[in-house]
Amino acid sequence: MLTHLLKIITLIIAATIAIPAWSYDVALAQSYEKLFAPVKGAQAGKAMHLMKPDAFVNKVKEKKPLVVLDIRTPAETGVYGATLRGTLVIPLNELFSEANLSSIPTDKTVVVLCKSGTRAAAAGTALRHIGFDNVYVLKGGFKALAGYMGPKEANTLPTPQPTPQPTPQPTPQPKSALPVPPQSSGWYPAPAPFPTRPTWWPSTADTHQSTPRQ
Incomplete structure (x- = not known):
């Protein structure tokens, strides 16, 4: 009986050791x-890099350096998607491949979004954990953005307005100096020249010529 009990204890100890x-x-x-x-x-929220819809819209309108990272599935983005220029569309299950990670800019704010914000929060946290400190998450996703802007506006996203260019002004021309009359010094006019004799005016010789005596 004792021998049988010892065998059972030995088996239990061996099984315990075998389980890591x-x-x-x-x-x-x-x-x-x-x-x-x-x-x-x-x-x-700030520490987790959550960005509210109003803050996101303001950044777009102010033309801040910003890139949208849409991590929804192709089926979702086929129905409606972000049309903001420069948007990256990378499904979450493909996000962490080397090629896709290299396409994420590091010199501007990256806003991750999904339908409701749940997947974006997970993706944003993971991206920040591997070194993307410029990554933020659109709080509430497309649903929150549609609630803030309206479904139609949220689908197209705000478009930055071009900066108005100033109207070019004509270059003022330098004032030219007043012409100085010829043969004058300073501003005094030159004396008028003595009038020339007309061709029909009799010459002095013709006027004083004496008639010879008979």
Whole structure:
């Protein structure tokens, strides 16, 4: 009986040793701890880089350097999609390939959006975790944007208006100096020349010629 009991205990110990102990990635957990440390209190949304629809629309109208990253499925984007110039359309399941990550700019604000904001929040968090600190999430997604602007306007997204160009003004011409009359000094007019004798005027010789005596 005792021998049988010892065999059972031995089998239990062996089975326990064979099962690997569960553990988590400590280094990865510490990196997430650092990422989410600022997420607290009233500043939680700001720390998570959530952007409200009104702030997003204002940035577009002010022509701030901004790129929209639409991570919805092709079926969704085929119905309605972001038409803002420079929009990147990359489904979430393809987002983290090397080619797609290299297409995301790092020198301007990137706003990730989906239908309701859930997928965008996950994608935005993951992108920031791997180094894309310029990534933000449109809070509430297209639904919130449609609620703020209206469905039609949200589908087309606001278009920045061109900066009005100033009307060119004619270049003023320099004032020319008043002409100086010939043969004059300063501003005094030159004396009029003595009038010439007309051709029909008799000459002095003809006038004083004496008639010879008979």
